[in-house]
Amino acid sequence: MSKLKILTKGFFKENPSLILVLGTCPTLAVTTSVNNALGMGAATTFVLLMSNILISMLKNVIPDKIRIPCFIVIIATFVSIIDLVIQGFLPALSASLGVFIPLIVVNCIVLGRAEAFASKNPVWDSVLDGLGMGVGFTISLVLIAAVREVLGAGSFMGLTFIPSNYNMLLFVLAPGAFIVYGFIMAAVRQILNNVEAKRKAKQANA
Amino acid sequence: MEYILMIIGAVLVNNIILVQFLGICPFLGVSSKVSTALGMGVAVLFVMTLATLVTSALQMYVLVPLNITYLQTILFILVIASLVQMVEIVLKKMSPSLYKALGVFLPLITTNCAVLGIAIKVTEQPVIASHGFSILDSTLYAVAISIGFIVAIVLFAGLREQLELVEVPKGMKGVPIALLTAGILAMAFMGFSNLV
Numbered sequence: 001m002s003k004l005k006i007l008t009k010g011f012f013k014e015n016p017s018l019i020l021v022l023g024t025c026p027t028l029a030v031t032t033s034v035n036n037a038l039g040m041g042a043a044t045t046f047v048l049l050m051s052n053i054l055i056s057m058l059k060n061v062i063p064d065k066i067r068i069p070c071f072i073v074i075i076a077t078f079v080s081i082i083d084l085v086i087q088g089f090l091p092a093l094s095a096s097l098g099v100f101i102p103l104i105v106v107n108c109i110v111l112g113r114a115e116a117f118a119s120k121n122p123v124w125d126s127v128l129d130g131l132g133m134g135v136g137f138t139i140s141l142v143l144i145a146a147v148r149e150v151l152g153a154g155s156f157m158g159l160t161f162i163p164s165n166y167n168m169l170l171f172v173l174a175p176g177a178f179i180v181y182g183f184i185m186a187a188v189r190q191i192l193n194n195v196e197a198k199r200k201a202k203q204a205n206a
Numbered sequence: 207m208e209y210i211l212m213i214i215g216a217v218l219v220n221n222i223i224l225v226q227f228l229g230i231c232p233f234l235g236v237s238s239k240v241s242t243a244l245g246m247g248v249a250v251l252f253v254m255t256l257a258t259l260v261t262s263a264l265q266m267y268v269l270v271p272l273n274i275t276y277l278q279t280i281l282f283i284l285v286i287a288s289l290v291q292m293v294e295i296v297l298k299k300m301s302p303s304l305y306k307a308l309g310v311f312l313p314l315i316t317t318n319c320a321v322l323g324i325a326i327k328v329t330e331q332p333v334i335a336s337h338g339f340s341i342l343d344s345t346l347y348a349v350a351i352s353i354g355f356i357v358a359i360v361l362f363a364g365l366r367e368q369l370e371l372v373e374v375p376k377g378m379k380g381v382p383i384a385l386l387t388a389g390i391l392a393m394a395f396m397g398f399s400n401l402v
Contacts, residue, residue: 182385190377
């Protein structure tokens with residue numbers, strides 16, 4: 001697999017939350033506004049990147065039998081770091097993301113990449129993989145958050161442009177999260193299927 | 207009385223899945239049949255109650271007195287992971303029939319954010335404000351929250367069993383249509399929102 005492919009496969013083709021359906025809890029919970037989604041995406045990307053690097057460097061040291069607890073400790077360390085940093089420098093973001101920052105520890109994306117990629121591949125590839133997956137996760141969060149914020153709060157990144165009388169509050173509340181997530185997942189899957197089908201037809205013709 | 211209100215609040219009003227968005231992975235992953243959903247629910251009840259009991263005790267007698275609450279995340283996840291392992295080993299020896307029923311679900315629970323989420327939540331905010339932080343209250347809250355988990359996942363599994371028989375557009379098949387169903391279920395649960 002080429003280096004570029006390792007980086008870009010996480011964007012859409014193997015997007016963690018839209019295609020692989022991992023990390024669904026933060027996807028549903030923090031997408032009430034685009035700012036929250038960006039913050040969560042950045043925090044998760046940091047943890048993914050750092051844990052991928054460290055695990056990939058330590059892959060020959062960690063005994064196979066206790067690898068999962070080792071991975072969890074490494075991931076939890078970076079999550080504590082980012083948790084304290086956000087609490088210190090961005091208290092507003094920390095308040096709105098709440099318990100979901102420490103919960104990055106149990107985000108299946110992070111542990112999944114550690115187990116499936118970083119523990120088997122060289123450091124540089126793991127950097128690209130972590131970055132790609134993190135960016136892919138952020139893209140999906142922002143997509144969902146944009147729809148929910150515009151429809152539900154009539155604003156984008158905090159800038160209000162629809163008067164509050166015309167907001168569809170449902171989209172900021174819990175049911176809206178499930179519904180928007182479902183529709184965006186269906187749309188992305190359908191588009192990817194169409195692209196794949198077209199590529200195959202082209203290959204058959206050539 | 208306040209306990210009754212707390213339990214109703216935890217089961218219906220602040221339902222862990224449909225309102226708090228914790229534990230969505232098992233909610234989507236093991237809800238294709240009512241029987242497996244029930245198995246997962248009981249396993250969560252078991253682990254969450256034990257885990258919250260242990261982590262609350264840790265918070266009260268270790269983390270706060272030693273002033274090391276910044277280690278909370280690392281310590282709690284380690285305790286939960288080893289607790290799940292221990293429960294698995296004990297169940298295997300003591301009650302093979304229960305192990306057979308719950309066994310496959312137990313390893314999955316380690317990465318279930320519901321368990322860690324509730325363990326952290328009860329330390330941030332006392333369950334019943336006038337009591338302050340108490341281990342008993344936290345554990346009771348964990349039991350009530352897990353009952354809410356069982357209610358939601360079993361209801362959802364029932365809906366998904368029906369969904370199997372329906373013709374769905376190609377892109378919507380699988381998880382997307384399940385998410386829309388969950389959205390409608392969440393809308394129904396919004397009806398409870400001013401109950402307590």
